[in-house]
Amino acid sequence: MTTGTMLIDGVPVSFEYGQTIMEAAMAAKIFIPHLCHHPEFTPQGSCKLCTVKASGRYVSACTMSAKDGMEVENNTPDLNDKRRTLLQMLFVEGNHFCPSCEKSGNCMLQALAYELEMLSPRFEQFFPNRPVDASHPDFLLDFNRCILCELCVRASRDVDGKNVFALAGRGIHKHLIVNARSGQLADTDFSLQDRAAHVCPVGVILEKRKGFAVPIGQRQYDETPIGQQMDELAARSAKAEE
């Protein structure tokens, strides 16, 4: 197996050829902020949170292959400032009301906002009108929180073989839809056993009647910041997230 070495923030990181910067960093327990990346699925580089500077150029760590001798900047004020701006845009584009969201404490978007010290909203709220889909007996879809990461799309297509979800529209009008003539989740074969039921990093795909069952203090990001949960982030491909 051919290996190489690159520098991430000056620290030598070895990798196997074919690995992305993100994969090599994860293996080395170096945190690169991300939302749409998931070790189980093909990278798509859409959220841009994992933007790093590799040999002087801004690139997505989840899609850029690691190269021998590459010098990568990751945890720098410049990059974290840009990531914070991306988060601020994501927060105003949807309706993210953390105080009453059942995903609070288990939400990657919220955890990253804390990690990157997002202290203010900065941009004007869009307040989009996105009705929830409560048609399914066991699941609720709250589109207000969708960040278009397409993890559910990829999981349903690539793992479940169902194609329950898709993105429709273009540009600012892009949105998550359900592949049914009615557009309702109840009219699909979506089920609790689906991988897509357990990959949403925010609070869109929710099992009904379970909200707030986990007390404050025992949620994923209550005690340990996401940037220090490298083992948990890397292990996502090894187990179905419950």
Add this chain to the structure above:
Amino acid sequence: MSFELETARADAGNLRRVAIDPVSRVEGHGKVTLLIDDNDEIQQVRLHIVEFRGFEKFIQGRPYWEVPVMVQRLCGICPVSHHLAASKAFDHVVGAPVLTPTAAVVRRLMHYGQMLQSHALHFFHLSSPDLLFGFASDVGRRNIVGVAAAYPEIAKQGVLLRKYGQEVIRHTAGKRIHGTGAIPGGVNRSLTVDERDELLAGIDQMIAWSREAVVMVKRLHATDPVLYDDFGTFRSNLLSIVRDDGALDFYDGVLRARDADGGILLDGVEAKDYHQWIGEEVKPWSYMKFPFLKHLGTEAGWYKVGPLARVQNCDFIPSPLAEAERREFIDYGKGQLIHAPLAYHWARMIEMLYAAETIKTLLQTDDLLGGDLVREGAHQPEGVGIIEAPRGTLIHHYAVGDDDLVTMCNLIVSTTHNNQPMNEAVRRVARQYLNGRKLTEGLLNHIEVAIRAFDPCLSCATHALGKMPLQVVLQDRAGSELDRLEKTGAGEISGRRE
């Protein structure tokens, strides 16, 4: 219908309009307007609630299990009350009107911790400056900092009583403010042995300080009985929940109402039947409705809620120290109900003592450490939850569709019940103290004192440090400004006073 001084007579002649805006935050902003005739006689007084919150509307369409957490954002002072009232309503929706023993005791402990901290906050931080220094005393020290300087031990007790109540909430709800402990059908946590022992270690001191607080209020009444008995006093009906056996209970019970002489108007009314007995009148000059007992009508059916109602509505308090104080309070009335707004403080401190005693009892219950947290049965389309919040009876009513989304929400909060009583108190005070007088900060504060006695929601947000901003504008009929007086958030007075 219209009450005396609610609307000026058509033949009252030229009237000047004086507005106190904002008077305080009562679920947002409130203002008082006065119309005064050429002889400086008060012709009209109204307490307006001019903010519109809209919770009843935007809760519609949300999943029911989210509501107990969302709806508590109505308030930063007593969110636990909304959290629990909503949870109680959804207990019925999920078919679990009777909780597990552990869930029942954890919720009750959460609520009594809330009562303790809220009553301590209101009395020590918000009202004690008025009561200890005088209503028109030096505004510069009429605040909790002034109390801390002049009476450091009293201020310290207030701060630590509140802190203890908040720790009770933290251990039961996960956070001191806006926790998530109660869920439909139960709770999401119980206490650990360490958490229980930590609370047990401090409770005897809290009971002792609560007793001292009752003694202090009694002393204030004894020092100036004319003021305390007459200030803004009006007669009205009383409403609260009581336990099935007539005991005082903040968490659960049946509705009971008394008339101004103590006669029973209704009793044993279950929560689900509240709408058969309680109506709400809308008036064009306020966003806040005016509740009334339907069988008595709007003119005779309005009532007071809160400590003064509860302590006189129940048959007894089920804790020994508070019951002894209740008896002394009742005796003070010499066979009559006590209607004085300032007696709210006395009743409130008796309730704080009851809360502290009850917390101790609950902490000694083994069920507090149990692991059986949630129940669920056959789902129902509707649920009503009633609880006694620190400020009075709180009603949450929801309907839920087959898809688990809320289709209807009706909230009658404590401050709403007290809408007409607060208006009455302000009118009495305006007549007693403002008639024919030149506007001063001290006179304005008399109106605030009357409103504060009812402990309206969100009051702490504005005047926790004596920072209740006020603006009084005197205009002629044409709307020209004749006089203006302002008090800033920092307590500074400015404006013409010639």
